[in-house]
Amino acid sequence: MLHPTRAWLALGLIALLAACATGPRISSDSDPSADFSRYRTFSFYRPLAIEEHGYATLTSGRIKAAARAQMESRGYVYSENAPDLWINLNAYLQEKTDVVSTPEVDYDYYYSYRARRYVAVPYWRDRAQVYRYTEGTLNVDVVDARANRLVWTGVAVGRAGRDAPERRAEKIDSAMADIFARYPYRAGSATATPPAR
Template identity: 70%
Template structure:
């Protein structure tokens, strides 16, 4: 029972991550320079996906999987569970963060001067400290050469997670996956890159 509650909590947090990036995520990628992408023509999902570490799929993990499959197939890769050239593994996690910023500011106090017989403005300086707590989410897409059992490409999206509208969750997942694959320059069997 406890595992089920934890699993649901993790998936809820994942939904918040993928469905509610408050801003455009930062995306990074890297490729193995020794990999020959021209020989890859098919793919399948790694089993079990890191995203599905509790042994079952969820609505969110299925949506991410569908978005990744659409991106791979749009690049000419054929889905082949029996004999793929590439495995695709997916992972996501959330991390609570705190941002502390300190900024100097000046203010004025007014004092009555008996000599001048009026009020005088006197500046004073102080530091204003702002503390902001937020949740940062990360979505990872790993592409692995099946025969070499080696990572050949990795794409990562990192963004601040905010409140979300469940009706737009699917669109936001698709947008995050598309942002990651915008960094994937390869096409199936393409030797020109």
């Protein structure tokens, strides 16, 4: 039988490994009436949601570059003049709190006159631990430029941390690739390939 301290250590290690193994949660949705075979060109919506102050930041530039690379890898051509699609991008951070309650056992001792010795009596209690973290959300909207109508959206939600700039760029590229893995269309194609799960 495992000692209670070792059992908690093992559970903590399993939880840590599970947290490291998972990436952001990805979701997507599309307009079933949209004719994706008509779309061949794209540009970025103006003003972009991530450039709410009217200027580009280093992070918004990285996000735009990652989205452009994903669109171009699917055969779309970047065109400022009369694009078929607008890409709008949004990203934000939110402080979150997790409260985890775990049961633990402790022992109280009392002297038993009948047994003529001290007896250990177990009792259970819950221990609450509070974890504060930052959650990041990255949203990609694909808009039919002629109809001014959303035809596809993809969202990545995950824990964010303070990273070095090169590591931040890798995470942005990875999150954008995860989002676009759910985008089943190619430029001018009438058939959609199934999105990655």
